Amino acid sequence: NAGVMQNPRHLVRRRGQEARLRCSPMKGHSHVYWYRQLPEEGLKFMVYLQKENIIDESGMPKERFSAEFPKEGPSILRIQQVVRGDSAAYFCASSDTSGTYNEQFFGPGTRLTVL
Amino acid sequence: GIQVEQSPPDLILQEGANSTLRCNFSDSVNNLQWFHQNPWGQLINLFYIPSGTKQNGRLSATTVATERYSLLYISSSQTTDSGVYFCAVPQGDWDMRFGAGTRLTVKP
Numbered sequence: 001n002a003g004v005m006q007n008p009r010h011l012v013r014r015r016g017q018e019a020r021l022r023c024s025p026m027k028g029h030s031h032v033y034w035y036r037q038l039p040e041e042g043l044k045f046m047v048y049l050q051k052e053n054i055i056d057e058s059g060m061p062k063e064r065f066s067a068e069f070p071k072e073g074p075s076i077l078r079i080q081q082v083v084r085g086d087s088a089a090y091f092c093a094s095s096d097t098s099g100t101y102n103e104q105f106f107g108p109g110t111r112l113t114v115l
Numbered sequence: 116g117i118q119v120e121q122s123p124p125d126l127i128l129q130e131g132a133n134s135t136l137r138c139n140f141s142d143s144v145n146n147l148q149w150f151h152q153n154p155w156g157q158l159i160n161l162f163y164i165p166s167g168t169k170q171n172g173r174l175s176a177t178t179v180a181t182e183r184y185s186l187l188y189i190s191s192s193q194t195t196d197s198g199v200y201f202c203a204v205p206q207g208d209w210d211m212r213f214g215a216g217t218r219l220t221v222k223p
Contacts, residue, residue: 031209035211041215042215042216048209093211098209099208100144100145100205101146102146102209103163105160109158111156
């Protein structure tokens with residue numbers, strides 16, 4: 001049973017470009033979470049999605065960031081007009097249920113570097 | 116929101132030694148997870164342990180929910196145990212709040 005898949009693993013962008021990060025949840029999981037890890041820090045929640053719905057985006061910056069989880073295909077975290085401060089590791093997690101009891105399984109992360 | 120504190124922040128061990136990592140949290144929780152972030156940055160699920168004790172090989176974890184702490188034990192440490200260990204608890208209905216981590220270095 002494959003785990004959470006993320007690609008690309010490493011992404012380099014110049015300031016002003018767009019970054020698209022993809023996440024395929026574990027088989028059978030319909031709940032996806034995105035987290036960001038700045039250098040030398042713990043992970044911080046960004047957004048929670050179910051298929052075709054954004055449930056909670058309270059941790060996501062209001063501008064330039066968007067997320068989707070279409071009916072078919074992976075979840076996408078999109079960062080427009082990237083700036084150096086966006087350089088971080090972005091992790092996706094998935095679970096088979098929602099709620100505080102759920103166990104979240106994490107992907108390997110995408111390391112974004114903005115030049 | 117809930118606060119999560121991990122100690123110690125840094126730990127250096129000789130291969131073969133045992134260690135205990137601690138995670139304190141400020142409010143009652145019904146979920147707690149331990150993760151290992153290896154030197155390549157990958158985040159690996161270690162334990163889902165809202166209460167009680169679990170063991171997996173050389174690692175074990177205990178959560179005492181009523182006293183708001185969890186412990187991760189590493190026995191006979193190996194160099195491959197190096198990395199950062201995070202605990203995480205629910206912050207809201209679905210998002211997890213992570214501690215700042217314990218950075219473990221195991222020397223050969």
